[in-house]
Amino acid sequence: MSLLVVGSVALDTVETPFGRVEEALGGSATFFSAAASLFHPVQVVAVVGSDYPLAQLDFLRRRGVDLSGIAREEGESFRWSGIYSYDLNSRETLETRLGVFEHFKPEIPPALRGAEWVFLGNIDPELQGHVLDQMEAPRLVACDTMNLWIDIRREALLRLLPKVNLLLVNDAEARQLSGEHNLLRAARWIQAHGTELVIVKKGEHGAILFMPDAVFFAPGYPLEEVFDPTGAGDAFAGGFMGYVASAGSTDPEELRRAMMYGSALGSFAVERFGVERLVSLHTGEVLERVAAFRAMTAFECKQDVEAHAG
Amino acid sequence: MSLLVVGSVALDTVETPFGRVEEALGGSATFFSAAASLFHPVQVVAVVGSDYPLAQLDFLRRRGVDLSGIAREEGESFRWSGIYSYDLNSRETLETRLGVFEHFKPEIPPALRGAEWVFLGNIDPELQGHVLDQMEAPRLVACDTMNLWIDIRREALLRLLPKVNLLLVNDAEARQLSGEHNLLRAARWIQAHGTELVIVKKGEHGAILFMPDAVFFAPGYPLEEVFDPTGAGDAFAGGFMGYVASAGSTDPEELRRAMMYGSALGSFAVERFGVERLVSLHTGEVLERVAAFRAMTAFECKQDVEAHAG
Numbered sequence: 001m002s003l004l005v006v007g008s009v010a011l012d013t014v015e016t017p018f019g020r021v022e023e024a025l026g027g028s029a030t031f032f033s034a035a036a037s038l039f040h041p042v043q044v045v046a047v048v049g050s051d052y053p054l055a056q057l058d059f060l061r062r063r064g065v066d067l068s069g070i071a072r073e074e075g076e077s078f079r080w081s082g083i084y085s086y087d088l089n090s091r092e093t094l095e096t097r098l099g100v101f102e103h104f105k106p107e108i109p110p111a112l113r114g115a116e117w118v119f120l121g122n123i124d125p126e127l128q129g130h131v132l133d134q135m136e137a138p139r140l141v142a143c144d145t146m147n148l149w150i151d152i153r154r155e156a157l158l159r160l161l162p163k164v165n166l167l168l169v170n171d172a173e174a175r176q177l178s179g180e181h182n183l184l185r186a187a188r189w190i191q192a193h194g195t196e197l198v199i200v201k202k203g204e205h206g207a208i209l210f211m212p213d214a215v216f217f218a219p220g221y222p223l224e225e226v227f228d229p230t231g232a233g234d235a236f237a238g239g240f241m242g243y244v245a246s247a248g249s250t251d252p253e254e255l256r257r258a259m260m261y262g263s264a265l266g267s268f269a270v271e272r273f274g275v276e277r278l279v280s281l282h283t284g285e286v287l288e289r290v291a292a293f294r295a296m297t298a299f300e301c302k303q304d305v306e307a308h309a310g
Numbered sequence: 311m312s313l314l315v316v317g318s319v320a321l322d323t324v325e326t327p328f329g330r331v332e333e334a335l336g337g338s339a340t341f342f343s344a345a346a347s348l349f350h351p352v353q354v355v356a357v358v359g360s361d362y363p364l365a366q367l368d369f370l371r372r373r374g375v376d377l378s379g380i381a382r383e384e385g386e387s388f389r390w391s392g393i394y395s396y397d398l399n400s401r402e403t404l405e406t407r408l409g410v411f412e413h414f415k416p417e418i419p420p421a422l423r424g425a426e427w428v429f430l431g432n433i434d435p436e437l438q439g440h441v442l443d444q445m446e447a448p449r450l451v452a453c454d455t456m457n458l459w460i461d462i463r464r465e466a467l468l469r470l471l472p473k474v475n476l477l478l479v480n481d482a483e484a485r486q487l488s489g490e491h492n493l494l495r496a497a498r499w500i501q502a503h504g505t506e507l508v509i510v511k512k513g514e515h516g517a518i519l520f521m522p523d524a525v526f527f528a529p530g531y532p533l534e535e536v537f538d539p540t541g542a543g544d545a546f547a548g549g550f551m552g553y554v555a556s557a558g559s560t561d562p563e564e565l566r567r568a569m570m571y572g573s574a575l576g577s578f579a580v581e582r583f584g585v586e587r588l589v590s591l592h593t594g595e596v597l598e599r600v601a602a603f604r605a606m607t608a609f610e611c612k613q614d615v616e617a618h619a620g
Contacts, residue, residue: 087491181397183514184532204493205515208532217529217606222494222518247612256609290611296527297607299566301600302557 002043002114003245005032006106006131007121007144007234009046009057009070012274013081013095016088018227024274025056026080028121028144031231034278035238035265036119037063038286040245043112045069045131049077049100059279069109073100088229089203108134117245119237120164122146125156132163140250142166142241143195144233150176162194165250168237170201183208184215197255199240201233201266209259211252218259219296221267221289228273232266235278239265239286257290264289312353312424313555315342316416316441317431317454317544319356319367319380322584323391323405326398328537334584335366336390338431338454341541344588345548345575346429347373348596350555353422355379355441359387359410369589379419383410398539399513418444427555429547430474432456435466442473450560452476452551453505454543460486472504475560478547480511493518494525507565509550509572511543517576519569521562528569529606531577531599538583542576545588549575549596567600574599 005028012026033042041064048054048070057067076099084091106127114136120128120143128143135141143164149157150173157177161167167190175181178189187198187210198210204226206219240262247254264286271277315338322336343352353376358364360382371377386409394401416437424446430438430453438453445451453474459467460483467487471477477500485491488499497508497520508520514536516529550572557564574596581587 182534182536184534202515205512206527206529215532215606216609217516219516219527219529222525224492224494226492253609257612260609287611294609294611296525299526299563299570299604301597301604302567 002112003036003040003117003119003241004043004045004108004112004115004135005029005036005119005121005238006045006108006128007032007119007123008078008101009044009048009052010078010080010101011052012230013079014228014230014273015083016228016273017084017086018225019273021228021273023079024276026231026274027078028123028231028234030057030060030275031234031269031278032119032121032238032241033060033065034063034275035235035269036242036245037065037238038265038281038283039239039242039261040117041066042242043069043115045106045108045112047071047073047100047104047106049073049075052077069112075100077101082230084229088226091229106131116140117241118142119241120144121234122149125149125153125160129156129160129163132160140165140241140244142168142237144168144237145173145177147173147176158193161190164195166197166199167195168199168201168233168240170203170233174198174200184210199259199262201236203229203232207236207259207263207266209255211255214252216256216259217297218263219293220263221293223267223271226270229270230274232269235269236262236266239263260290260293261286263293312422313346313350313427313429313551314353314355314418314422314425314445315339315346315429315431315548316355316418316438317342317429317433318388318411319354319358319362320388320390320411321362322540323389324538324540324583325393326538326583327394327396328535329583331538331583333389334586336541336584337388338433338541338544340367340370340585341544341579341588342429342431342548342551343370343375344585345545345579346552346555347375347548348575348591348593349549349552349571350427351376352552353379353425355416355418355422357381357383357410357414357416359383359385362387379422385410387411392540394539398536401539416441426450427551428452429551430454431544432459435459435463435470439466439470439473442470450475450551450554452478452547454478454547455483455487457483457486468503471500474505476507476509477505478509478511478543478550480513480543484508484510494520509569511546511576513539513542517546517569517573519565521565524562526566526569527607528573529603530573531603533577533581536580539580540584542579545579546572546576549573570600570603571596573603
């Protein structure tokens with residue numbers, strides 16, 4: 001029944017056209033757990049430096065997130081700083097200070113090795129593989145990655161693909177990894193390299209789940225204001241995996257529904273800076289947004305449409 | 311019961327990464343009628359030069375398209391020539407020769423003024439208004455436009471907005487017209503300027519219908535190959551309006567379904583050069599694609615999702 005996330009717990013300094021936050025809670029494991037814990041207990045494996053404001057993670061503990069797998073090491077925590085363009089569609093990294101994260105080699109505590117549901121946050125694919133080597137028999141392993149690893153750890157990433165069940169990438173990453181511009185071909189390429197399920201995230205345009213025999217679309221939730229896109233992808237993954245773990249099933253019907261939880265959580269994440277909106281979020285609000293998605297996509301086919309011609 | 315389209319009937323020379331066609335059938339009224347006529351008879355008002363290969367439009371006549379409103383004038387037909395980028399996401403116009411289209415002032419034959427359903431193809435908004443002045447009491451007037459008119463005929467376009475029921479624009483046009491980057495705000499801006507329904511077309515990302523109290527998403531159909539995006543917007547409009555005319559209703563449920571016919575026709579249009587795919591298309595193929603859209607978007611909400619926290 002366990003849902004394990006391995007990733008970063010960081011401090012983000014972010015500037016968007018709407019403001020700036022300094023040293024706010026960030027990192028893939030933080031966003032993921034904040035989202036997933038609305039639906040299922042989560043266990044985190046990560047590393048922080050001796051300067052990390054661990055008390056700020058108490059909201060996660062109150063939601064049943066097990067933080068005992070966060071190692072605290074002498075040194076600086078992982079810090080990232082970036083600035084977004086006026087339309088929030090691109091961002092520039094101003095500074096990355098890895099700190100203790102540089103030598104992070106995730107050791108999974110024995111009690112967590114039996115987890116059924118695993119999310120490998122965006123870290124070196126060698127380390128993602130190292131995590132999987134320690135796991136007993138997970139039912140679904142989902143994996144994130146980024147342009148950096150596609151560039152400099154391509155072989156390790158390709159070795160990882162057959163070992164994970166689901167790869168989550170954005171459209172640019174899908175294209176870069178596969179060398180295919182067309183997203184359907186890109187997803188088929190990834191599936192042909194061993195990963196059965198592929199989710200391509202397209203920001204405001206939603207996300208597409210490629211299954212072996214079917215494709216499913218989740219729209220992006222139409223927001224009048226987007227404050228900070230940081231962490232939206234990890235919140236998506238958290239909504240998706242939290243729902244799947246809660247449903248206890250990877251049936252296609254449940255995966256489709258999980259896409260809506262992912263898209264809902266991604267949309268909440270960007271409404272405020274950092275994890276702020278996820279901290280205040282209630283499960284009922286998520287269910288409302290999922291119901292809104294249904295209203296925005298549901299239609300019935302009419303099989304008696306009169307063929308005028310042809 | 312009539313469905314009237316006023317627009318261009320042109321000759322297109324198009325180059326894409328996949329090939330080139332010269333002097334192929336083109337123009338908004340051509341793509342629109344080719345799509346709409348699968349579901350409903352269409353009446354075309356347009357102008358062509360003495361050099362237009364009218365016999366090539368016979369496939370429309372066979373589908374019940376009334377071409378008697380196409381005036382044939384001494385001079386050259388409207389010719390457009392363009393080249394698409396490698397990813398088909400942008401195009402450069404190489405040449406526009408308006409020919410007899412330059413002085414096109416659409417006069418609606420008396421027999422067509424009672425049309426219930428009207429599509430104003432992309433022409434000068436002054437002329438679109440001139441068409442509407444001649445119409446008796448249409449039930450639904452849909453209107454297309456382009457960046458050029460937003461630039462140089464802004465006042466005429468703003469005067470037109472309260473007179474049309476539906477504006478079809480792409481995302482860039484919605485932003486340019488409204489001055490709002492956010493698409494939800496852009497659509498609300500257009501609605502506040504008098505047009506009740508707004509469809510924002512996003513190419514491969516699908517299209518969004520903004521109604522007064524609801525929003526509806528149609529995904530783009532995932533294609534492995536896109537040959538030529540020319541005319542996709544007019545084919546979308548044709549699928550949408552052809553379905554609405556066939557259903558004889560503007561109920562929200564029908565408009566939602568119409569979005570899927572629009573998206574389906576847009577996706578067929580790009581599978582071959584020019585109108586080629588629409589010529590060979592059968593109604594049954596459209597119904598299959600609409601059913602596929604349903605399979606790609608349908609999910610049931612589960613109201614018993616266990617709230618783990620929050």
